[in-house]
Amino acid sequence: MKKIFVTGITGLLGANVVIKLLKDDYFVIALVRKKNGYLGEENEHLRLIEGDLLSDFSSHLKEVDCVIHIAAETRQNLLSYDDYKKINYEASIQLFSQAVSSGVRKFLFVSTANTLGFGSMKEPGNESMPQQYPFTQSFYARTKLETENYLLQNNKTTEVTILNPTFMIGPFDYKPSSGKIIFWVWKKKFVFYPKGGKNFVHVEDAANGIINAMEKGKNGEKYLLANENLTYKQFFKKVNEITGQSPVLIPIPGFGLVLLGWVGDFLRVLKIKSGMSSVNMKALRIENFYSNRKSMNELDVQYKPIEKAIQDAVDFFENR
Template identity: 45%
Template sequence: MTVLVTGISGLLGTNLVLLLLEKGYQVKGVARNISSLPFGKHPRLILIQSELTADLSAHLKDTDCVIHVAALTQQNIIHYDEYYRVNHTATALLAEGAIAAGVRQFIYVSTANTIGYGIQQDGLKDPEDQPMRKPFDHSFYARSKAAAEAYLLQQTHRIKVHIANPTFMIGPYDSKPSSGAIILMGMHKRLLFYPPGGKNFVAVKDVASGIEKMIHQGENGRRYLLAGNDNLSYRDFFKLLKEHTGQKQRMIPIPSFLLQVAGCIGDLLRQFSIKTSLCTNNMRILNVKNYYSNKTSVKELGMQYQDIKAAIAESVTYFEKHFPG
């Protein structure tokens, strides 16, 4: 089977390609810069250098499945149109190209934040049925991903569609880094300041495994929360990191009102077109217990999620090698 994967230079894309090659797939990998990828030469890997918004139609011939990982994820973008152009419009262009080329399946990697958080699912059958909740419905990133999901779910009569909704991923090959910045935030620090909220943490290798399973399993038009077994406050996460590294560290909570002040300062800077991840909504997100259930993916995809301690260990090993000190 031949699979085209976008965004292969990122945390998930890299781990996904490594898994697909290990399992014998033919892979076409797309990235903006292919000069520093960790794959080396591989007889079943074709590298394609391309922008996210480029037309990939020429590469979709003789392709069975497209896995669209690439996205604009930075939190410092101040205009929604930029997110929409990359995360929705470019996705629609890729999907239309896949349909025209006869690709049979399109797997879209979205985010858990298009689904309402909370372990109590308000009596709904599946966690994935929970509607997006505040403050994520005000997040430009989450809104643009939700718009792409809505478009793709209208195409299920034309192409088989699966949507992966991963939570907060941890693991190796986070070369930028992206979500792994939380590991660097806690490593080699004598003082650590942490916000009041929390997240569901998942090993990136488990997310890659879930996506690979979607190629062969699951219903057309289905969303799957790829969430770990670990819903942790930021305090508890950093305690696990501290235990693994054995470092002496004093952990200090950040009061909610200080986050609100920082958000207001960020809002003011954005009024002057200064790019910053500080804004009122992003600070509200840091107060949220952003927890999820993985029961659907366990039941329908046969997922088995590892303890997040293993992913923390792999992350620390990777960052100690590539980001020493």
């Protein structure tokens, strides 16, 4: 039975990856800050180890075939590049170095689609396109890209494959994280939406893509885990159809988002944490669209309709 080391298992993607690994008869060694923070089911093939990302895991990695590194600093309100770099770059490189020294065969780094260039509905972004503004100014996306570049320059001993998921929706979003977008519209009478859009993917499909990449992912390659390109209005309409609602949808004027971005920038100058910034508000006004062709062809990922992801997320939230 192959042993897999996984980080980030208390998050949406990590929780689904662990469920799938255990179902596929892998033995999982998973990092958690505190064992009581893991809300999934216990399993004889799941070993939880306590620590933080800057700990030394060499003793655990010596028995591991593959590392799946999902954990990251994703909060959008931190004030400096260094706030993200410590976890997203420095801790990732340290874990990779330990994996190499321990003889791990493969290192899967879960990044973000926003290290790659986005496109339009007709010509979506792909793995060969360079990062674009506003994500070139995003501390989170920049640290992820910096880590990708290091790993791909040092993949001679331990193989490296990069996974770039888009916006994930689905079950086991305990916090919730990206599932918050459903609460923007669910049980509301009025819904304000930005005029941009993004690519949405079922988190189970993203998890399948990661697990398939352990054997099918090529050394030195990046793979977008992506599915449906939708405007925010289109996505909210799908949520309404699934939940049986009919709120009034009201577009947010572009200048309104620009103004909110300026306010957020001013708060940040005053060292006040805010999710608002010119960069984040610009991200809501663009068509942040991507192609899944490469992951379908090379990782054999079969993507489910986004309606299934929304339904699964709603069911999870209702039954918690």
